[in-house]
Amino acid sequence: MTDLPTQADPPPTEPEAPTSASFPFFHSVFRFIRMRVVQGLFLALPVAITFWILHWLYRMLRDVLIDPMAVVVRWLSLQIWYDPTKLDQAAEQAAELPAWFDYYAAPLIALVFILGLLYFFGMFFQSRLHRLLDWILLRVPVVTHIYSAVRKVFVALQEQQTNSSRFQRVVLVTFPHTGMKAPGFVTSTCRDRLTGKKILCVYVPTTPVPTSGYMLLVPEEEVSDLSWDLNETLQAIVSGGISVPKDVDYYGTEAEARLAQTDVRSPPGPEAR
Numbered sequence: 551m552t553d554l555p556t557q558a559d560p561p562p563t564e565p566e567a568p569t570s571a572s573f574p575f576f577h578s579v580f581r582f583i584r585m586r587v588v589q590g591l592f593l594a595l596p597v598a599i600t601f602w603i604l605h606w607l608y609r610m611l612r613d614v615l616i617d618p619m620a621v622v623v624r625w626l627s628l629q630i631w632y633d634p635t636k637l638d639q640a641a642e643q644a645a646e647l648p649a650w651f652d653y654y655a656a657p658l659i660a661l662v663f664i665l666g667l668l669y670f671f672g673m674f675f676q677s678r679l680h681r682l683l684d685w686i687l688l689r690v691p692v693v694t695h696i697y698s699a700v701r702k703v704f705v706a707l708q709e710q711q712t713n714s715s716r717f718q719r720v721v722l723v724t725f726p727h728t729g730m731k732a733p734g735f736v737t738s739t740c741r742d743r744l745t746g747k748k749i750l751c752v753y754v755p756t757t758p759v760p761t762s763g764y765m766l767l768v769p770e771e772e773v774s775d776l777s778w779d780l781n782e783t784l785q786a787i788v789s790g791g792i793s794v795p796k797d798v799d800y801y802g803t804e805a806e807a808r809l810a811q812t813d814v815r816s817p818p819g820p821e822a823r
Contacts, residue, residue, distance in 0.1 A: 611660060615664070616659075616660045619659055684701070702761065718735075718737070718739075720733065720776045720779065720780060720783050721733070721735075722774045722775075722799070722800065723752050723754065723772070724772065725766065731800065732754050733778070733786070734753055734755075734766065734773075736751065736752055736753075736773075737752070740767075747769055747770070747771075748770045749767050749768070749770070750769070751766075752767075752773065754766060755784075756787075757791075758787070758789070758790055759788075775799065776799060777795075777797065777798065778798070782794075
């Protein structure tokens with residue numbers, strides 16, 4: 551009698567490692583805590599960086615301007631209030647300024663001095679001297695890259711402050727081709743010589759630097775007013791569309807909106823099946 555072959559026992563299986571799906575509650579709690587920590591980071595970092603920059607500016611002004619001015623004020627006070635024949639003895643007594651001067655008077659004097667200096671510099675803004683300074687710094691090797699980058703930042707800030715008076719309207723214009731629209735700012739208007747139609751000069755800024763862009767000549771009937779204000783539009787452009795209002799008037803007329811709804815609801819034709 552021959553022995554029948556027996557079926558080999560299956561090899562032992564290793565226990566599966568626990569995954570996040572095995573503990574949905576703890577996974578949800580971990581995701582919630584991680585989200586809150588990231589949100590707290592986004593809230594705290596801008597505030598911390600802002601105060602760090604302010605502290606750094608104050609320390610720099612203190613070391614470069616306030617302390618030297620304190621020495622000058624101390625010297626002037628010695629010249630005015632003390633006997634010239636006893637200046638050495640008076641200087642030893644006034645070697646350390648009182649705390650009220652260090653914390654209140656010196657920063658105030660420095661602030662007044664800085665404002666006066668900036669007012670003096672403002673007299674030469676966009677003058678021949680200013681243009682000459684730009685011409686020199688933009689042609690010096692190495693310096694030109696640093697100065698050009700810093701200058702563009704301040705030009706952008708200046709443009710943002712003055713755009714509210716120069717930009718007449720915020721509009722949507724078909725750009726760069728049919729089927730797409732881009733926000734733009736109406737800077738001025740003109741008229742076509744043959745038809746007499748009103749032509750708008752529209753400035754379409756680029757992302758993320760709105761100081762560069764395109765100037766388009768567009769008939770007025772081919773643009774639609776945008777419900778966003780200037781600041782909302784600039785925020786949307788700089789953020790690349792991350793920070794935008796919830797609603798937008800993309801379709802300029804009700805007829806365009808109805809046509810778009812009809813295209814969405816209509817079933818596909820036989821050729822599309």
